[in-house]
Amino acid sequence: MNCRECTDFLHDYLAGDLPESQQRVFEGHLELCPPCLTFLESYRKTVKHCEHVKDEPADALPESLVKAILAARSTPR
Amino acid sequence: MAETSDGDIDYGESALIARLQAGDADAYADLVRTQGPRMLAVARRILRADDDAADAVQEAFISAFRAIGNFEGGAKLSTWLHRIVVNASLMRLRNRTRRPEVSIDELLPRFEDGQHVDEPREWRSPEPLDALERRETRQLVRSLIDELPTDYRTVLMLRDIEGLDTKETAELLGVTPNAAKIRLHRARLALRTKLDPHMRERGAT
Numbered sequence: 001m002n003c004r005e006c007t008d009f010l011h012d013y014l015a016g017d018l019p020e021s022q023q024r025v026f027e028g029h030l031e032l033c034p035p036c037l038t039f040l041e042s043y044r045k046t047v048k049h050c051e052h053v054k055d056e057p058a059d060a061l062p063e064s065l066v067k068a069i070l071a072a073r074s075t076p077r
Numbered sequence: 078m079a080e081t082s083d084g085d086i087d088y089g090e091s092a093l094i095a096r097l098q099a100g101d102a103d104a105y106a107d108l109v110r111t112q113g114p115r116m117l118a119v120a121r122r123i124l125r126a127d128d129d130a131a132d133a134v135q136e137a138f139i140s141a142f143r144a145i146g147n148f149e150g151g152a153k154l155s156t157w158l159h160r161i162v163v164n165a166s167l168m169r170l171r172n173r174t175r176r177p178e179v180s181i182d183e184l185l186p187r188f189e190d191g192q193h194v195d196e197p198r199e200w201r202s203p204e205p206l207d208a209l210e211r212r213e214t215r216q217l218v219r220s221l222i223d224e225l226p227t228d229y230r231t232v233l234m235l236r237d238i239e240g241l242d243t244k245e246t247a248e249l250l251g252v253t254p255n256a257a258k259i260r261l262h263r264a265r266l267a268l269r270t271k272l273d274p275h276m277r278e279r280g281a282t
Contacts (some may be wrong), residue, residue: 001190002190004191004192007186011262024188038199041200049203053215053219060110066106068108072135072138073105
């Protein structure tokens with residue numbers, strides 16, 4: 001396995017979807033390739049950063065929007 | 078009956094659903110005020126424009142009100158509403174005129190003879206210590222995601238931020254699960270490229 005192929009497998013590796021034999025080859029490459037190990041970590045951290053985007057606080061709805069939504073419910077179709 | 082995550086019956090939620098299905102106006106107002114903020118946050122993330130996001134939330138609630146009679150309580154109300162607002166936001170996104178976009182290929186890692194051309198650098202931890210750093214990092218990540226080509230931005234939003242699974246994401250996007258997986262992987266690689274200059278260990282060149 002070379003670095004390009006290793007990169008192709010990152011998604012499946014993190015998802016736990018690599019078949020066992022392929023996982024062994026993948027991990028074997030990482031043991032011998034510090035750049036790919038570093039790349040894997042930054043890929044993993046990228047996903048973590050995306051997950052944290054959800055942590056932003058949710059502000060209350062503007063009252064005008066609340067009223068508009070409830071009014072639309074009462075409007076006959 | 079609505080269930081909590083550990084399988085116990087959520088009488089609070091079951092009572093609210095019963096009131097909604099009976100047409101109780103106060104129940105509708107409660108629903109909008111309690112669930113609306115999170116739904117607006119989701120729509121804002123997907124649509125990047127506040128007016129559009131407010132309209133998507135309104136459309137989502139109207140769809141939900143119409144469908145509440147069929148709601149069986151198999152999923153939590155918040156999960157159900159989350160799906161509805163994601164769908165409403167995606168529909169609005171689809172109807173927008175597309176601007177010219179950068180090609181994803183320019184953002185993917187480069188290889189020569191199968192090896193990295195650009196040597197990967199260590200990143201610092203994604204766990205900043207204080208609230209200000211956390212907020213600044215979130216804003217940076219969001220702004221960089223917004224720079225991705227639309228199709229890649231959307232799949233990243235749905236999978237890694239909104240937490241939908243591959244199957245649901247593929248259905249919403251009208252692609253095969255495998256295509257959704259490949260698109261997600263390339264979106265993550267592109268975002269990694271954009272984040273790299275900002276995330277290197279302090280003091281690193």
